[in-house]
Amino acid sequence: xxxxxxxxxxxxxxxxxxxxxxxxxxxxxxxxxxxxxxxxxxxxxxxxxxxxxxxxxxxxxxxxxxxxxxxxxxxxxxxxxxxxxxxxxxxxxxxxxxxxxxxxxxxxxxxxxxxxxxxxxxxxxxxxxxxxxxxxxxxxxxxxxxxxxxxxxxxxxxxxxxxxxxxxxxxxxxxxxxxxxxxxxxxxxxxxxxxxxxxxxxxxxxxxxxxxxxxxxxxxxxxxxxxxxxxxxxxxxxxxxxxxxxxxxxxxxxxxxxxxxxxxxxxxxxxxxxxxxxxxxxxxxxxxxxxxxxxxxxxxxxxxxxxxxxxxxxxxxxxxxxxxxxxxxxxxxxxxxxxxxxxxxxxxxxxxxxxxxxxxxxxxxxxxxxxxxxxxxxxxxxxxxxxxxxxxxxxxxxxxxxxxxxxxxxxxxxxxxxxxxxxxxxxxxxxxxxxxxxxxxxxxxxxxxxxxxxxxxxxxxxxxxxxxxxxxxxxxxxxxxxxxxxxxxxxxxxxxxxxxxxxxxxxxxxxxxxxxxxxxxxxxxxxxxxx
Amino acid sequence: xxxxxxxxxxxxxxxxxxxxxxxxxxxxxxxxxxxxxxxxxxxxxxxxxxxxxxxxxxxxxxxxxxxxxxxxxxxxxxxxxxxxxxxxxxxxxxxxxxxxxxxxxxxxxxxxxxxxxxxxxxxxxxxxxxxxxxxxxxxxxxxxxxxxxxxxxxxxxxxxxxxxxxxxxxxxxxxxxxxxxxxxxxxxxxxxxxxxxxxxxxxxxxxxxxxxxxxxxxxxxxxxxxxxxxxxxxxxxxxxxxxxxxxxxxxxxxxxxx
Numbered sequence: 206x207x208x209x210x211x212x213x214x215x216x217x218x219x220x221x222x223x224x225x226x227x228x229x230x231x232x233x234x235x236x237x238x239x240x241x242x243x244x245x246x247x248x249x250x251x252x253x254x255x256x257x258x259x260x261x262x263x264x265x266x267x268x269x270x271x272x273x274x275x276x277x278x279x280x281x282x283x284x285x286x287x288x289x290x291x292x293x294x295x296x297x298x299x300x301x302x303x304x305x306x307x308x309x310x311x312x313x314x315x316x317x318x319x320x321x322x323x324x325x326x327x328x329x330x331x332x333x334x335x336x337x338x339x340x341x342x343x344x345x346x347x348x349x350x351x352x353x354x355x356x357x358x359x360x361x362x363x364x365x366x367x368x369x370x371x372x373x374x375x376x377x378x379x380x381x382x383x384x385x386x387x388x389x390x391x392x393x394x395x396x397x398x399x400x401x402x403x404x405x406x407x408x409x410x411x412x413x414x415x416x417x418x419x420x421x422x423x424x425x426x427x428x429x430x431x432x433x434x435x436x437x438x439x440x441x442x443x444x445x446x447x448x449x450x451x452x453x454x455x456x457x458x459x460x461x462x463x464x465x466x467x468x469x470x471x472x473x474x475x476x477x478x479x480x481x482x483x484x485x486x487x488x489x490x491x492x493x494x495x496x497x498x499x500x501x502x503x504x505x506x507x508x509x510x511x512x513x514x515x516x517x518x519x520x521x522x523x524x525x526x527x528x529x530x531x532x533x534x535x536x537x538x539x540x541x542x543x544x545x546x547x548x549x550x551x552x553x554x555x556x557x558x559x560x561x562x563x564x565x566x567x568x569x570x571x572x573x574x575x576x577x578x579x580x581x582x583x584x585x586x587x588x589x590x591x592x593x594x595x596x597x598x599x600x601x602x603x604x605x606x607x608x609x610x611x612x613x614x615x616x617x618x619x620x621x622x623x624x625x626x627x628x629x630x631x632x633x634x635x636x637x638x639x640x641x642x643x644x645x646x647x648x649x650x651x652x653x654x655x656x657x658x659x660x661x662x663x664x665x666x667x668x669x670x671x672x673x674x675x676x677x678x679x680x681x682x683x684x685x686x687x688x689x690x691x692x693x694x695x696x697x698x699x700x701x702x703x704x705x706x707x708x709x710x711x712x713x714x715x716x717x718x719x720x721x722x723x724x725x726x727x728x729x730x731x732x733x734x735x736x
Numbered sequence: 737x738x739x740x741x742x743x744x745x746x747x748x749x750x751x752x753x754x755x756x757x758x759x760x761x762x763x764x765x766x767x768x769x770x771x772x773x774x775x776x777x778x779x780x781x782x783x784x785x786x787x788x789x790x791x792x793x794x795x796x797x798x799x800x801x802x803x804x805x806x807x808x809x810x811x812x813x814x815x816x817x818x819x820x821x822x823x824x825x826x827x828x829x830x831x832x833x834x835x836x837x838x839x840x841x842x843x844x845x846x847x848x849x850x851x852x853x854x855x856x857x858x859x860x861x862x863x864x865x866x867x868x869x870x871x872x873x874x875x876x877x878x879x880x881x882x883x884x885x886x887x888x889x890x891x892x893x894x895x896x897x898x899x900x901x902x903x904x905x906x907x908x909x910x911x912x913x914x915x916x917x918x919x920x921x922x923x924x925x926x927x928x929x930x931x932x933x934x935x936x937x938x939x940x941x942x943x944x945x946x947x948x949x950x951x952x953x954x955x956x957x958x959x960x961x962x963x964x965x966x967x968x969x970x971x972x973x974x975x976x977x978x979x980x981x982x983x984x985x986x987x988x989x990x991x992x993x994x
Contacts, residue, residue: 528847529774532868536780539872543787565869572849576957579850594984601985627960630984634956 219465223458230447237439245432249425253403256308257390260407260421263303263310264388267296267409267419296321308423312409315384315416326395326402326424345441383408383418401425464495468502475506482510520699521575524568531568534561574699574706580628581710588735589626590619591660595653598633602649606637610647620653620660623735624711632707635700636664636728643668643726660713660732667725671717679717680705708732766883767791769810771801771829772845773820777868781814781845784872785879798825802832809837812882815862817846817853827860834861841882845870851961864924866952874951878924885911901934902992904979918973925950926966929959933980933990942987963988 300310300323311322379389383406390405402424409417475483483506490496538557541550592615599613622629640649644666652663671679680701701715708715713732720727768790772778775796782792793810795801797820805813813833819825830842844857844865857865864878888910897909903916911927913920922930932941932949941949943959950962963980970977981991 524849525847528849528868529777532847533774533776533780535869536777536784536872540780540783540787543784543872568869573957576850576961579852580957580961583851597984597986599985601983604986626984627957627964627982630982631956631960634985 219462220455220458223454224451227447227451227454230443230450233446234439234443237443238436241432241435241439244435245428248428248431249401249403252423252425252428253390253392253405256403256421256423257388257405257407259303259308259310259423260390260405260419261388263300263312263419263421264407264409266299267312267417268411270295297323300324307426308421310422311420313380313418313420315414317380317384320417326422326426379404379406380418380420382406383420384415386410386415395424395426400429461495464491468495468499472502475502476509482506482513517578518575520571521578524572524575527564527568531561531564570699574703577628577631577703577706580625581706585625586623587625588621588623589629591622591629591662591732592616592618592620592653594626594629595633595651595662598630598637599651602637602641606641609641609644609649612648612650614650614652614654616654618655620655621735622660622711622732624707628707628710632704632730633662635704636730639700639728640664640666645669645725655734658734658736660734662730662732663727665720665725665727669726670719670723671726680715704728704730765789765791766812767793767810768812768814768879769801769805770794770814771796771798771819771826772814772816773797773818774816781872781875784876788876790879796820798822798829802829805833806836809833809840811841811886812879813840813842814845814879815842817844817848817857827856830857830860830862839886841886843878843882845875849958854961858923866925870952877951881911881924884909899931899934901937901990903974904930904934906931906934915970915973915977920969920973922966922969925952926962926969929962930966930980933988937990937992940983940986940989946987 296312300312300321303310303323305324307324307326309322309324309326312320314320379391382389386408388405388407390403392401392403394400395402402422405421407419407421408415409419471486491499534557538554538561542554596613596615599611602611637649637651646667650663650665652661652665654661681698701717705715708730711732713730715728715730717726717728719725766789768785770778770781770785770792772781772794773796778794778796782794785792793804795804815826815830817824817826819829822828826844826846830844833840833842842862844862845868846853846857846865847868849867854865863882866875866878897907899906899908905914906927907913908931911922911924913922913927913930928950929946932946943956946959952958963982967977967980970979979991981989983989
């Protein structure tokens with residue numbers, strides 16, 4: 206049904222819109238990421254300065270002890286640099302005291318010989334205690350998003366011992382510049398490709414000569430791992446916030462669309478095919494805009510119902526109000542007739558009476574509908590055989606409408622209905638009169654059948670089809686689809702209204718439809734069997 | 737139905753004696769009171785009744801009618817239900833008059849046609865209930881019928897005015913009905929309906945025919961409720977009563993009782 210697909214599209218649309226609104230949350234990780242990156246850069250600059258300062262400090266310390274390098278220089282020139290010497294031990298002691306995890310200090314003399322070295326750049330030692338810093342939340346997120354974090358964290362685990370790269374020691378511009386007397390620093394990528402190694406070089410002066418250089422290296426592992434941690438935390442927080450937000454939004458949207466759909470469905474069915482108005486109950490107590498909408502709609506429907514009942518009572522009131530003036534006319538005409546000398550005016554009297562009779566027919570029709578409403582409200586019921594009533598009525602129609610042929614299809618078994626046989630016959634009369642008025646050819650087919658617990662009666666005749674826009678309203682009071690033409694009988698559109706009233710009194714429904722082949726129309730009545 | 741035609745055929749339609757030409761010199765002029773708040777209708781009814789030899793007293797509201805009628809009771813009263821400001825003034829007046837006389841014939845003549853009003857009116861003690869679209873010949877038929885009934889109340893019925901159909905006896909002069917010896921209190925309309933059906937047992941009378949014979953012009957469902965009431969009144973004295981038979985789609989017929 207079209208309403209169903211409309212429903213789905215409708216509710217999806219609100220959820221989709223809220224999902225788009227939810228994308229705003231994505232700005233949180235972006236801001237966080239930018240912040241972490243900025244912090245990382247700041248820390249790195251700090252680290253560079255620290256490394257440079259360390260190099261300068263070591264160089265200054267060595268300057269105070271020129272002997273350490275000078276004494277060593279000739280000896281080193283003669284033999285292996287690896288040979289331990291007391292001087293060398295002293296210098297080693299000095300640098301070892303300065304080195305710490307993730308940093309390495311080495312000292313070379315003016316001949317590019319390694320005098321001492323301490324510390325290492327093994328990132329594992331730096332990262333080892335970081336892992337424990339993850340809270341349960343991050344750990345959970347890491348478990349969920351393991352793959353992503355493996356990509357981020359892998360280099361930490363797989364790091365290898367940094368060797369002093371050749372390009373630094375031999376032919377490295379920075380070394381040359383340092384031995385020339387200019388301190389400098391540089392940053393290069395570590396083997397893992399993620400962390401960087403900051404190298405600061407400072408010349409060691411003795412007098413005016415450069416006797417060596419201090420090289421301080423430090424890995425940015427600590428910063429990277431700190432930033433990684435921050436990112437993981439950020440990811441975790443974002444993910445959780447996003448999930449909670451998205452879930453909340455989803456439930457909110459779902460409840461909104463469910464309420465709206467319920468309201469829409471109720472509004473759709475607020476006026477049924479018989480033209481009766483029902484109130485809305487969905488959200489009538491809600492204090493939000495949907496509640497307002499529901500209440501507003503209910504008010505509109507209430508007014509519509511009042512208007513409808515006004516229309517339905519109109520016939521009754523009109524009958525009552527018109528009866529008095531008609532009585533005036535009627536009694537005056539009767540008086541005129543009784544007077545002598547009425548002969549000449551006789552023809553006019555007759556015409557006036559004809560008009561009056563038509564008026565009275567209208568009144569009678571209208572009062573019939575009103576009276577019926579009262580009878581139906583009274584609701585006296587008995588069980589009668591629909592089969593017998595239909596058979597009797599259709600026989601009667603053959604006599605009442607000799608100009609048309611009727612065919613009748615009846616089941617063998619009696620079909621007990623609960624209601625009033627008189628009213629039932631009156632309803633059939635209306636349908637027969639309706640069929641005869643509209644039929645353009647023979648026969649008028651009347652069928653009675655039952656399937657399960659339902660009795661179905663059909664009146665089918667050839668003739669003009671139902672106007673599409675009136676289909677639903679045919680059975681309302683004062684609705685007529687007859688062309689505006691001069692008919693000897695007045696038509697008020699009450700016949701089918703009476704049919705509907707009686708059908709409902711019997712717990713049934715009346716519908717009208719075109720014949721499948723388009724040759725005419727069929728009126729169908731469905732009733733529950735009385736068991 | 738065409739009223740002009742009806743008027744021409746009136747003598748033939750109505751059982752002889754029910755309505756006749758106006759008595760040129762009535763021995764004693766009968767007095768009819770009309771209580772009706774619409775001046776034109778009141779005057780029209782007064783005119784036609786006066787022309788038919790009745791003495792007419794017309795009143796517009798309940799207090800004036802009651803005051804005048806208390807001092808001198810009329811022979812028949814035509815009553816509207818709604819009287820000026822009093823929506824149910826007619827009902828009240830009917831009760832008050834009934835308290836003054838138990839035999840005074842009263843006819844409700846009103847625009848209100850609901851079953852509820854009809855039943856209320858008859859319960860207040862009226863003899864008949866007619867809606868205002870009744871034609872004057874029909875009204876006159878009722879008036880003279882009620883007079884006849886009142887006049888002959890005590891006298892023995894002549895044998896030729898009695899129709900007997902098994903346990904049913906109809907007294908055409910006094911509009912009395914009895915079933916298995918029990919008198920049944922029918923209104924004029926109901927009497928005429930029973931008469932129309934029982935005259936030719938087995939013949940189906942459709943609603944239009946019944947309306948003609950009962951001197952009423954009403955809608956089909958009013959006939960249906962009249963028939964219902966008739967059945968109920970008979971069933972009150974004989975629960976097995978089922979002589980008024982519905983022939984669906986056609987009308988009603990009198991089924992001979994066994």
